Amino acid sequence: MPRPALRPEAADARALGLHTIGEAALASAVTAKMIRxxxxxxxxxxxxRTFAGYRLYAESDLHRLRFIKRARTLGFSIKEIEQLLSLWDDRQRASSEVKQLALQHARALEQKIREMESMRATLTDLARRCHGDNHPDCPILEDLAGTSRKATN
Structure with missing residues (x-):
């Protein structure tokens, strides 16, 4: 997505409604590092770029950054965001494609939630079995080392 070869001075860029990377970062809540x-x-x-080489962003760029930020907040991968952006840019898209992508992501999140709940249950059980005293025996470390003894209660 190349830009026109404008290379205005910074003051002229501001007059054109363009933003520096710092301003874009503040306006979009995306760090300058992530924008780059x-x-x-x-x-x-x-x-x-300005004549001095500073990056310049238009309002449409800020909108795109906010889109990316929101998609990342919802846990979409970079690959999925590429797909979403492609669909967003395509005004002839079928909304069914967007819905399918969102539902796929929701199913993946459900699986991750189940896995995390299992991890939490395991850790809670291990912590319950740990005496937490001055003795060296620790079922948590034993489990991590693969030498865990199952609870006998």
Missing amino acids: HYESIGLMPTAG
């Missing part, structure tokens, strides 16, 4: 990363992997178009 998103640009390097193609989620963001290559930023325009």
Whole structure:
């Protein structure tokens, strides 16, 4: 997604409604480092530059950054965000494609939740069996080492 070859002075860029990377970071709640990363992997178009070489972002870029931030907050992977952005950019898209992607992600989250609940239950059980005293015996460490003895109660 190349940009036009504008290379305005910083003051002219502001007059055109363009934002520096710092301003874009503040407006989108995405760090400057992540903005540069998103640009390097193609989620963001290559930023325009001032005459001095500073990156410039338009309002549409800020909107795109907020979209990416929200998708990351919902746990979408970079690959999934690429798909979502592609669908978002395609005004002829079928909403069924978006729905399918969202439902797939929801199912993956459900699986992760089940796995995490299992981990929590295991850790809670191990902590319950640990005396937590000055003795060296520790069922938590034994389990991690693969030498755990099952509870006898």
